[in-house]
Amino acid sequence: MKRHLALSTFALICSINLLGCSSYFKRQECENINWFDHGQKVALRGEWLNADKTLQECRKAEANINETQLDQGFKAGMEQYCTPQKAYQIGKSGDLFYRGLCEGPSINSILAQHSQGIRDYCSKANSVAAGASGKKYQNVCPANLEKDFLPGYRRGRKRFVDAQILDKENQRQQINFTLLTKQSELNNVYAELNNLQGRRNFLEMQRSNALSAQNPTQAGYIDGQINALSGDISIKQNTVNSKNREVEALRKQQDQLAAEISNFRAELPSLEE
Incomplete structure (x- = not known):
């Protein structure tokens, strides 16, 4: 009975203050997020945390964010992102590589592998498969490869x-x-x-x-x-x-x-x- 009364009271408050109700549900949603996984995914997308829309919305809603887990997940994602193998996969998928997340002596090797991945993606042999995959072309191909790539794509x-x-x-x-x-x-x-x-x-x-x-x-x-x-x-x-x-x-x-x-x-x- 008490729970029913509490829910009814909350529903009444929501009907009066839609903005506050929206913030409440947003906080609930945010506090169910696995922040380690989320931070890792942000890094693997090649983004900084302060550019992540979900994080911005959760902070605006004043949700309880596990900042430690978020930071650890982001760093773990960066370690995976900033490797030659990952850079090649990103290039082979036809995506840009955001070098701002990466630093250190291996950066040249990382960029070289991304370039190789781009060349493989932009090859004439891969063009039809790239188009049929459903992924839109991101204008990543060098001009000397793009001419032969685009018709098949x-x-x-x-x-x-x-x-x-x-x-x-x-x-x-x-x-x-x-x-x-x-x-x-x-x-x-x-x-x-x-x-x-x-x-x-x-x-x-x-x-x-x-x-x-x-x-x-x-x-x-x-x-x-x-x-x-x-x-x-x-x-x-x-x-x-x-x-x-x-x-x-x-x-x-x-x-x-x-x-x-x-x-x-x-x-x-x-x-x-």
């Missing part, structure tokens, strides 16, 4: 984009079918709710007539029926709310897929040879 990218459009169109069709079913279910539940509410309105009118006729026994009997109906109405209203959320979620998926398809279609002309 565009062919591979077009295959990827065409496949994505087809897949997302299929997803939309499936969602449309599900949405029609859910909307039909929602309409049926609405009809059931309206029927229950109509019955309650009729009973309330009968109770009023019984009271006017000074028949408290009849009025009491009708009260019992109204109370039972009110419970059914509450359950049915919860079902309506649940169905509404399902329909809204499906519509959001539709909108997201439509936006993604539109973006892919807009890209197609640039991939034509």
Whole structure:
């Protein structure tokens, strides 16, 4: 009971102060983060901690951040990032290497391996696979390699984009079918709710007539029926709310897929040879 009261009070506070409520949930989210892992991931992306958006948001929300774990994770990530092997992998994936995180006598070897990775990525033999991987070209290829790389990349990218459009169109069709079913279910539940509410309105009118006729026994009997109906109405209203959320979620998926398809279609002309 006390927990229910506390939650109800918090919900009321949230309805009054949306900003404070948002900060509360953000703090809860931040305090569940494994800060060692997060710091490591930031370093492996080639970023400094002060540029990390998640960390900025958590500090703004005044969350309890384990700074020691964050720092240790970041340093562990830097040790992995600043190696010739990692630098080569980054280049071979078609990504830039951010040397600002790295220092020491091995830096020249690290940069040389990244350059080798870039050359392998930008080779004509890899161009179609690079495009078909789904990863967008980051303009990393030297001019002398780019000329032979881009035609194959565009062919591979077009295959990827065409496949994505087809897949997302299929997803939309499936969602449309599900949405029609859910909307039909929602309409049926609405009809059931309206029927229950109509019955309650009729009973309330009968109770009023019984009271006017000074028949408290009849009025009491009708009260019992109204109370039972009110419970059914509450359950049915919860079902309506649940169905509404399902329909809204499906519509959001539709909108997201439509936006993604539109973006892919807009890209197609640039991939034509």
